[in-house]
Amino acid sequence: MDIKDIESDITEVLLSEEQIADTISELARRIEADYSDDDDLLIVGVLRGAVMVMADLARALHIHLTMDWMAVSSYGSGTQSSGVVRILKDLDTDITGRKVLIVEDIIDSGLTLSWLLANLRTRGAESVEICALLRKPDAVKVELDVRYVGVDIPNAFVVGYGLDYAERYRNLKSIGVLAPHVYA
Template identity: 55%
Template sequence: MQAVHEDIDRVLFTEEDLRARVKDMGRQITADHEGESLLVVSVLRGAAIFMADLVREIDLPLEMDYMAISSYGNGVKSSGIVRILKDLTSSVEGRHVLIAEDILDSGLTLKYLIRNLESRNPASIEVATLLRKKTKAQADIDCRYVGFECPDEFIVGYGMDYAERYRNLPYIGVLKPEVYERAQ
């Protein structure tokens, strides 16, 4: 078993769990989009590691692009105000777009992103999210590809952070509440 960072309460998904699930997702995306080319869009920063692993498992012609979108500010809960901090460099018009998202929490950011990209006339938009939190007030978003369902707790690792820390953990774990409570 891998060593657990002292700020992690427990590991939800190991490095091996992540590798196996991302491989399965890539196979399914390849099968579902046979004969197509994809534009895979990563929502920075959290989804960058997931997207890097996912695209290596997709056996199709594809292009990668990145957006930075924020609805969190410096807090631990979504502010509800969504801002584009970095836009795509590629045109989405007429293209099959796959959004690679790290975690679907409230869904506000993703809902905004989908509406924004739909206004640019893509051929299609689908979502591949690594994690979908079980929350009561989640926006209604159709995620065609979901890696794992996870509890409504503060998750870090594999690209996801708290105050820009823990992104480099090779697993996904639950952050101890005392870590973020002392910062409030």
């Protein structure tokens, strides 16, 4: 889906399709510089938002890797995360002794990702790092050491390229700020 298909729903385009592709490519080059083919890298996508990032990042990497997925849910009051997390779909891969790279679409509060990072580190991985396409520095509530960040963005409600509102807009090719009238 293109922005022109939903113009009245988006107030601003933050990243075009081309800017996203360039950012993914830059992240891939940085990851390749840190990992080699013999590192046995496992990239772990966090469902559902990271699907687009994970697919494009995997294709942009010129090293061998393994892919797996997790689905986690944090719940609290209303739309705010409490940081209390439950695993909806766990890894199928044993990560003992592996180098793991968590792939995320966006870091908002960081509460769920902080929990996930701690959880995976207790499973015997050699290392666990984070790669996120987007980060909202003004929204982060916990200290997170994120090794690979594509773009820092304002604390706005964004959709597209896997990011959704009520399961809509994930297939938007760019990333835009959702108009308040859509979710108010």
